[in-house]
Amino acid sequence: MTRIVMLAATALVLMVAAVFFPFLEISAGGMVRRSSLLDAVLAFSTGMMLPLTFAVAALIIVLPVIRLSTIVYALAPMALGWHPAKHAVAAFRVAQALRPWAMAEIFIVGVSVALVKVAGLAKLSFGPAFWTFAVLVLVTVLSDNYMCRLTVWKTLEERRK
């Protein structure tokens, strides 16, 4: 439990860093453009594409943040040996429901493909936020691997008494 909580909390901190630091850097013909994760998300923000903006923002930033926060909220008190917090059950149910919709790891693969696609057009290099985000994905995958859904539910039930 402690390990999962630590990993999830780390991932949350990394997410904040990943959103605001430059994510990718592109240069062509002497011009350089830095773009943060937020810029990538806002790319669709014109006209008809607006709904897609919300979708991408939700999938790669908002939903992972909610999922990580609910995991920390539901599990942290138990990692410390306390009774579960109020609504811990509801929080963990949210975390469970969001799992398929948090797509940070898929986004990383998307970045790699984009890199190859743009190679003929300009030179791309990674900013600090890319590495932060990559570590975040790794940490999330690790904490998911340690987390056994059934064990968590059992502990939640036992500690409630």
Add this chain to the structure above:
Amino acid sequence: MSEAHSQPALTARQAGLVGCHSCGRVHEMGTTHCTRCGVVLHSRMPGSLQKVWAWLFAGMVVYIPANIYPMLLTTSLGHTSESTIIGGVIELVEYGSIGVALIVFVASVLIPVGKFVAIGYLALVVRPGSRMTRGSGLHGRQRLFEVVEFIGRWSMIDVFVVAILSALVQLDFAATINPGIAAVSFSLSVAFTMLAAQSFDPRLIWDAEETQAA
């Protein structure tokens, strides 16, 4: 019961029990809410198959424009070129990036189409009275469902590629990249098929054992 594979498995429903689909706790039949996590208990999700068919159909319908209309609009020197999902894959092959082309092809074509077929197949074979209900291969069906549920989200790769490219390649370059309408319908298709997979109640797979035992 399960020592011998030739014997049909005993389902929870036959044993007078109902398992929670959310946390796995088992209750006596007739319990309305899970005592552990609080969700409403159903021995089988009501209307599961109708929901599966509805989402699956919606996903297939929007997958058509996703392939016909352009995914990416590249404007360079006043000239705009459009590329569809397949067009993008062909472009990658021409660059010589076979591996990446393969990733995109698998994520955008093989996985979605495979999902349509797999979910359709599962929904067909679990129908009560289906001729394809035989004791053999139920483990295989369960495995197929787990794979479909796990793999479906990876189709989103191409949408993220479009998002990143449009963000990076903007006015200050020789070229501008904008998302095409297919990006929207493709995302919807992925979301709808994910919902179709989530609406499917895998417990239905094991009902074939009940009919056989009866």
